């Protein structure tokens with residue numbers, strides 16, 4: 001038998017995550033949206049509530065929970081703020097390679113601070129040369145004495161200006177086939193966050209560029225061994241980054257459903273609420289069908305991962321489905337609102353903007369189809 005139920009502990013965890021999101025994050029959203037910055041209080045709230053500690057093993061100060069719990073938390077936080085969920089998800093994406101590939105010294109040095117919120121992380125892979133083609137990486141590394149020197153530019157990096165621990169992928173200056181990842185601290189010489197993006201959606205989430213100019217990284221900060229960087233980065237993005245985006249998308253879909261039901265119950269046309277119109281009911285049904293299907297796909301992948309398996313392919317399916325479904329849900333939610341769906345005072349306009357940003361992050365829908373087709377053909 002396949003058990004589709006959450007445990008009592010997971011239900012309690014969801015309740016606590018929802019209460020946290022509604023009481024600690026929701027009040028911060030208007031300012032984050034208005035300024036496109038002001039993310040510090042949300043980051044502090046995430047850290048204080050141990051949201052950054054969920055999947056970090058207990059021996060390093062984390063909660064030692066699984067990817068199902070991470071998905072639950074992300075769904076609940078994205079339901080009130082996709083921008084906050086995005087910063088949280090990429091924070092964990094930057095932490096995961098240290099958990100999986102880090103040496104004991106690296107784990108002891110970085111994980112307790114990442115669990116407590118003293119430090120915040122990200123992964124920097126994408127470059128102006130194109131995120132879908134990580135082998136086109138032009139950021140180089142060169143070993144000299146006991147240090148590596150990194151040179152290049154990374155773009156579209158979530159937490160670029162917040163993270164003080166960045167897992168950076170670079171290519172050997174002398175061997176274009178050798179990619180390596182490094183734990184770069186923001187205080188290291190030659191590291192500089194530069195341009196901040198102004199995105200159409202997820203406005204309160206920090207996204208920007210980083211510059212590495214003869215950035216000196218101690219040799220002990222090489223992560224996972226020289227030449228293993230592509231595996232380190234792709235495992236993290238495949239298993240953790242895509243799973244995180246699923247949580248962001250599911251939370252947004254749930255928010256779209258709730259806003260649509262509320263408006264459909266309150267809006268009176270022809271003397272009755274529009275929830276009586278079948279065209280409106282069908283849109284609500286379609287959002288719900290997509291949401292349930294996406295949840296099954298997402299929690300399937302997270303459960304495989306918690307059972308010790310690899311779930312990159314299953315997460316690719318879930319990421320594709322939920323990112324596309326979130327756009328459909330946001331469009332239908334705005335449509336249900338009629339003219340109000342174009343007015344900024346109505347939250348569905350934020351959902352519509354946020355839904356566009358879910359697509360490219362952690363790989364576009366086209367790239368998900370490339371991965372999925374490779375999987376079925378193999």
Ligand SMILES: Cc1cc2nc3c(=O)[nH]c(=O)nc-3n(C[C@H](O)[C@H](O)[C@H](O)COP(=O)(O)OP(=O)(O)OC[C@H]3O[C@@H](n4cnc5c(N)ncnc54)[C@H](O)[C@@H]3O)c2cc1C
Nearest residue numbers: 123124125126130131132156157158360361362363364366
């Ligand atoms: C909000 C946000 C946050 C992000 N955060 C991070 C982060 O923290 N760290 C990080 O490293 N990166 C991050 N990214 C980058 C993200 O991973 C890339 O945007 C993504 O991989 C796409 O790369 P690109 O934007 O360069 O598009 P391109 O790779 O230039 O793609 C352009 C178009 O070509 C299509 N395409 C490309 N290859 C194929 C193919 N083989 N078959 C069919 N179609 C194809 C794409 O689907 C797309 O439509 C973030 C992006 C966004 C928008």
